Amino acid sequence: MTKKTRRLVTIHDVAKASGVSVSTISRVLNQKSDVAEETQQRVLEVIQQLGYSSNLAARSMRSSRTYMIGLIVPDVEYAYSLEVLKGVNHAIATSDYDLLIYTTGSFQKQDTAVHEQQYVSRLNGTVTDGVIVVTPSARSFSSTAPIVSIDPHVIVENYPTVYVDHYQGAVEAVRYLVELGHRRIAYITGRSGMQNSERYRAYCDVLAEAGIPYDPDLVHEGDYSIDCGTVGARVLLALPDRPTAIFAANDQTAIGVSEAVEQLGVRIPDDLSLIGFDNIPEARFYQLTSVDHPLMQMGMMAVELLIKAIEGQTIEETITKIPTRLVVRKSCQALAENVKSL
């Protein structure tokens, strides 16, 4: 039965039931050494018997150790976040900590940077011992407890950061298309921010390096969503001099492209080569060539760093850059002799 007791069992009840003081109970709970073996046993029994569980709020108000780690994630519905989540979850499982995920569905909102601070202070130093922030927009946080960021929009040296070499990854992707003989290569961007601009820079650099003139018509603005992929595909393929390849800022957008393309009667890879970024699990099903972004691994590393920080160890290198890897599937094809556009 759901007992709607007015109050849950507190440390006082345990104290009364076991005939010792509240302080002693607290000592047992926190595994302090100065408590008699016998007393400890008795207290532990009573705790078990009463089903007592210490009040997180009260506990964390006094001592800042809660053995909880917070994960602040922009959008739990996007595969990107879920992959990170999996990695974090794995690492947590083998640690002494529990995981608390805080989401606000603010991925699409504009004022993220403002809210992020609020979320951080909501959790950190209150209910969690430290926080991992995924793709933060904010450049800095005020917090009493440690913070680790994953793939921030702007790289700053203030707190440990795990991120992926977006520039290098994008270079590989675009270069791959160039090597296949493509010259009309379109790019569907993500939302503004460091990651996106890095990828954009790579796109431009590789074109320049290959002596391909930059065509603004081939750059379509997106926002990492599936929809922007479908829209982008329609716009780009309606161009008089249509592209032979599309580089999408992330896999989700690439999936949007491939879905739109199907309806337009354009075949991948025969009529259009397509390449994504992130290598999310779904990419496999779409046979999508993509830049692998080891999100799970990054999540695990972030946890490691955070726990180190929580436990007072110094972290020598704040910035951890992880290499990407091009995963070739069947969404790209060499452009045989007809390099001269359509």
Add this chain to the structure above:
Amino acid sequence: MTKKTRRLVTIHDVAKASGVSVSTISRVLNQKSDVAEETQQRVLEVIQQLGYSSNLAARSMRSSRTYMIGLIVPDVEYAYSLEVLKGVNHAIATSDYDLLIYTTGSFQKQDTAVHEQQYVSRLNGTVTDGVIVVTPSARSFSSTAPIVSIDPHVIVENYPTVYVDHYQGAVEAVRYLVELGHRRIAYITGRSGMQNSERYRAYCDVLAEAGIPYDPDLVHEGDYSIDCGTVGARVLLALPDRPTAIFAANDQTAIGVSEAVEQLGVRIPDDLSLIGFDNIPEARFYQLTSVDHPLMQMGMMAVELLIKAIEGQTIEETITKIPTRLVVRKSCQALAENVKSL
């Protein structure tokens, strides 16, 4: 910069800075009416200026309203949980509440029921105003704040519950196979619990109804994992009188089957019909016929119910049963004339 201030700004700092008492600040924060317009303005300004955010722990220790809803989920890596999560997230987005997800990776552990209570009391009445528990094993919870359960292992009337008609769904699935002419129908079970036994009961009932004798060799014990699907497939297909169809307790297991089968040189649906349960997104990619389990919708309903309960409204019907729907894809085939087994 990450300011590692010893203490964050408290209500006292705000009080001092705005020249009023702590009580007044609290009144402003909680939007009580009895505060002069002018004072309120001034306090609000100071709050803004100092970047003050009230301490969740302290606040929730006194008043039980935190405007946070907890989701206790057994395993964030399984698509089932993720679908529920999406629904919950959607519903939360349009409410006044924020979402806190608590996971412990205990899906595979045995003593879940024991731990669940701990997790509930950890959050509820402390940091959250109410909690949604996904697939609880426990029959009852002691809690000061409302609880809603999704798909519990055992249906109890103690708290609002949203669940799906497993029996009916499984009946449809097995009946579909029978109608296709299959008589050697295997079943790979999930872990013990209500959901599984309901599906099992349906399996037996439909066989009986069709006059097909029950063969214990065709029931393989699983645990909802991918692995048990691959193992199950190997065992079942090694049988002298091998099944022509497999009903898997969930899609994950079905996916395991289809992966094993590929290696064994058995083709789906030509040599083996396969049907799953839950209709997770991946099912589409595997062309898996499955019983649709509207998890997102269930998540949304659970949030609605919980908010009602939190806000003191009475919930007329505690148990909400949601119908399933058979989604036919290409993993099943009629067994033409050769119904006489191989």
Add this chain to the structure above:
DNA sequence: GCAGGAATTGGAAGCGCTCCCGAAATTTTA
């Protein structure tokens, strides 16, 4: 011109917990 009421505010208790400090009990040392 003064009692009674409303509007506004401050004081203080206490939520459940941790932890410092010192007391009591016990053991060790001279």
Add this chain to the structure above:
DNA sequence: TAAAATTTCGGGAGCGCTTCCAATTCCTGC
């Protein structure tokens, strides 16, 4: 055997907040 050291435990302050209660000011109306 007395003093000192050690072990074990209780008292109590206080974390940041809400909320009851009471105090203060300022209007009303007679």
